[in-house]
Amino acid sequence: MQLSKNSKESIINLNTYTTNLLLLPSMIISFIIYYRSLSIVDDSKYSSLYHNFWLICGIYIFIVVVMSTIYHSTMYSDIGKLIVSKIDLITAPIFGLILLFLVFIYSKFLLNKCLSVDKKYPVLFIVSIFYLLSGISLYAVKKYYYPDGWSQKTQLKKFIYLELHTMFHYITYTGVLLIFILFLYEYEMIYSSIFNKCK
Numbered sequence: 001m002q003l004s005k006n007s008k009e010s011i012i013n014l015n016t017y018t019t020n021l022l023l024l025p026s027m028i029i030s031f032i033i034y035y036r037s038l039s040i041v042d043d044s045k046y047s048s049l050y051h052n053f054w055l056i057c058g059i060y061i062f063i064v065v066v067m068s069t070i071y072h073s074t075m076y077s078d079i080g081k082l083i084v085s086k087i088d089l090i091t092a093p094i095f096g097l098i099l100l101f102l103v104f105i106y107s108k109f110l111l112n113k114c115l116s117v118d119k120k121y122p123v124l125f126i127v128s129i130f131y132l133l134s135g136i137s138l139y140a141v142k143k144y145y146y147p148d149g150w151s152q153k154t155q156l157k158k159f160i161y162l163e164l165h166t167m168f169h170y171i172t173y174t175g176v177l178l179i180f181i182l183f184l185y186e187y188e189m190i191y192s193s194i195f196n197k198c199k
Helices: 005-037 046-073 088-110 122-145 155-195
Strands: none
Touching: 005 046, 005 155, 046 088, 046 155, 088 122, 088 155, 122 155
16 A cells, blocks of 8 residues: 555654653653642742642643644644644743743752752753753754745655654653653752742
């Protein structure tokens, strides 16, 4: 049986949107941090803010996974023209901003001098940043050399574009997971470094 061009592209693209499953551990970790952080109780209003952030973060990652999967799974069909499939173009950048915020918070935590250095994981943080920057670099290369996105004129260019996008997902989501693991390890100390007297 000979596959049509769109069928071949859809099969290759299958690997792209199934990589969204790699975000599910980060979502689960967000809910775990939320549950564990409920034990943090102080006189300030910030403990509730901290709890709710992780709850919202977990819910939002779920939304990102759903929207990204809809977008990538329908990009070669007429359904892809629907507004719902384009929401991913909004949810993904917002998730990028959330991740940037987490990187900033953890960087501030690492630079905090009044907390025990041996309870921090700077090497793991550097590895996560390496993966994130590598993924962003791949995304930039993809955008620069293939500005037409998945509407490339030749099949070869479409395949290369999809492979680059898949690599972007794998590498970036690995960095994302490492960041969330760091917060899982140190959510209490990070809270203390930001909101308590330890500055």
